[in-house]
Amino acid sequence: MSPSRFVMFHELAPYYDTYLAEKDYRGECRYLESIARRFGRSAGRSWLDVGCGTGRHLVYLRKNHSIMGIDPSPEMLRIAHRRLPGTRLEVGDVRTFRLRPKFDVVSCLFGVFGHLENERDVRRALARISAHLVPGGVAIVEPWVDPAHYRAGMIHLMAHDGPTTKAIRLSYSTRRGDLLVVRSHYLLAVRGRPVHHYEEVNTGLMVAPRHLAEMAESVGLRARYLRKGLATGRGLLVGVKRG
Amino acid sequence: MTDGLHMYADLAKYYDRQYSWKDYRAEVRRLEAIARRYGRSGGNSWLDVACGTGRHLEVLRRRHVCAGVDASADMLRIARRRLPDVPITRGDMCRFQLGRQFDVVSCMFSAVAHLRTEGDLARAFANFARHLRPGGVAIVEPWVLPSRAKPGHLSLRTYQDPTVTLVRLASSQIRGRRTVIRYHYLIGEPGKGIRYLEETDRGLMVDARRLQQLMRRAGLRPRFLARGFSSDRGLLIGVKNRGSGMPA
Numbered sequence: 001m002s003p004s005r006f007v008m009f010h011e012l013a014p015y016y017d018t019y020l021a022e023k024d025y026r027g028e029c030r031y032l033e034s035i036a037r038r039f040g041r042s043a044g045r046s047w048l049d050v051g052c053g054t055g056r057h058l059v060y061l062r063k064n065h066s067i068m069g070i071d072p073s074p075e076m077l078r079i080a081h082r083r084l085p086g087t088r089l090e091v092g093d094v095r096t097f098r099l100r101p102k103f104d105v106v107s108c109l110f111g112v113f114g115h116l117e118n119e120r121d122v123r124r125a126l127a128r129i130s131a132h133l134v135p136g137g138v139a140i141v142e143p144w145v146d147p148a149h150y151r152a153g154m155i156h157l158m159a160h161d162g163p164t165t166k167a168i169r170l171s172y173s174t175r176r177g178d179l180l181v182v183r184s185h186y187l188l189a190v191r192g193r194p195v196h197h198y199e200e201v202n203t204g205l206m207v208a209p210r211h212l213a214e215m216a217e218s219v220g221l222r223a224r225y226l227r228k229g230l231a232t233g234r235g236l237l238v239g240v241k242r243g
Numbered sequence: 244m245t246d247g248l249h250m251y252a253d254l255a256k257y258y259d260r261q262y263s264w265k266d267y268r269a270e271v272r273r274l275e276a277i278a279r280r281y282g283r284s285g286g287n288s289w290l291d292v293a294c295g296t297g298r299h300l301e302v303l304r305r306r307h308v309c310a311g312v313d314a315s316a317d318m319l320r321i322a323r324r325r326l327p328d329v330p331i332t333r334g335d336m337c338r339f340q341l342g343r344q345f346d347v348v349s350c351m352f353s354a355v356a357h358l359r360t361e362g363d364l365a366r367a368f369a370n371f372a373r374h375l376r377p378g379g380v381a382i383v384e385p386w387v388l389p390s391r392a393k394p395g396h397l398s399l400r401t402y403q404d405p406t407v408t409l410v411r412l413a414s415s416q417i418r419g420r421r422t423v424i425r426y427h428y429l430i431g432e433p434g435k436g437i438r439y440l441e442e443t444d445r446g447l448m449v450d451a452r453r454l455q456q457l458m459r460r461a462g463l464r465p466r467f468l469a470r471g472f473s474s475d476r477g478l479l480i481g482v483k484n485r486g487s488g489m490p491a
Contacts, residue, residue, distance in 0.1 A: 152434070153433045153434035153435070154433060155408045155431035155432070155433050155437070157401065157403065157408050157410070157431070159399065159401055159410070161399045164397070166397050166399045166412055168399070168401075168410050168412065168429065170408060170410060170429045170431045170437055171437075172431060172436050172437045183436070183437065185429050185437050185439050187410065187412050187427050187429065189397045189399075189412055189414055189427075191395055191397055192395055194414075195412060195414050195425060195427055197427060197439055197441075199439075
């Protein structure tokens with residue numbers, strides 16, 4: 001069986017939150033909101049999360065914002081819908097999405113930029129994010145790996161060891177030019193059912209934060225890179241919409 | 244049970260890391276206490292059958308004159324490297340013939356679970372008895388007792404050091420008198436990649452009463468200790484009569 005893409009977001013979507021049980025979404029949202037307050041120059045409180053997945057950031061953001069989410073995976077959105085009844089959630093791709101409303105904040109977090117494979121797609125994604133901001137609104141983007149920080153041949157383990165569910169991901173990363181290639185093996189065991197093994201390969205373009213900021217500038221954002229980011233340690237790109 | 248890692252010849256090298264959680268020193272302390280309590284043969288020679296990579300022998304040899312037997316050439320290679328001065332022989336536990344007798348014969352970590360039938364178990368016990376001196380003690384860690392088996396049980400073990408990440412996910416079923424354990428291994432090595440291996444292990448469950456009958460039939464006076472090294476097993480002891488010293 002050859003590895004497929006996005007196993008985590010389709011076959012394993014019901015277990016995505018199990019794999020990420022340790023991630024501190026609440027703490028991340030506190031920090032994201034402080035960034036929005038600090039840099040935002042628009043008056044409203046609307047927030048769009050692009051690549052919202054199962055909606056775990058939105059759960060915390062909705063307390064202080066009117067929220068919306070998009071994600072390319074219907075399986076992930078189905079879970080987000082259950083978590084956030086009544087919230088507007090739509091299928092959409094960061095490179096191509098078009099929504100009528102504009103937002104005070106557009107966030108694009110975690111692995112989303114890690115699925116973009118070339119500079120054209122990165123630029124398209126930034127342009128789409130910028131196009132959905134009101135003047136003075138803030139884009140908050142978690143960049144993918146900085147090529148200067150890339151370390152070859154790393155093994156990364158994520159393991160959830162629950163009493164009735166065991167979920168493991170073991171990943172191995174290599175590079176091909178500026179592409180980071182991550183091969184992941186998943187094991188999923190749910191009591192009473194056969195154990196499943198999946199293989200996934202994901203390729204994403206590594207972009208230096210400075211270059212990413214230049215691209216953001218070219219699509220109408222006043223950009224800066226914050227070294228302090230979320231759990232991934234990749235920092236955050238913040239762009240304020242001109243105009 | 245000793246599990247299947249050693250079925251994959253190239254993976255025997257990970258065996259000790261997979262079981263780095265196991266406290267061999269404490270196990271040996273208990274084994275030695277049992278040998279002192281039940282043994283009547285007077286000497287200090289010890290044979291470990293299915294000795295694997297030699298982790299029990301490594302501790303036992305401090306106070307005993309040791310020997311080992313194992314069926315796997317890959318495990319033997321590791322044991323011999325670890326214990327160059329301990330004689331270790333390749334052999335099947337039902338059939339090995341060392342031509343000498345010992346004060347203690349041990350067979351740990353449920354290695355007997357790999358035997359297919361009760362007949363094989365009886366043959367193994369008889370062979371242990373042949374290798375015991377009169378008054379000597381056999382100590383066998385049996386496989387999971389039928390009354391303590393947990394069908395549907397899942398277990399996950401992970402091990403990480405800078406050279407390797409090991410994941411073992413086991414899912415247990417019961418089919419009649421056998422446990423059927425499906426093992427899924429992920430082995431990740433920095434700079435090399437990840438391998439996925441699967442293996443199914445079938446183990447024969449025998450209850451404590453039957454185990455003791457088989458011991459008795461092999462010419463050893465049996466005794467079953469409900470508390471062993473795993474909560475679902477126990478320990479089986481057999482003492483050879485002092486008057487029945489048949490040559491090996």
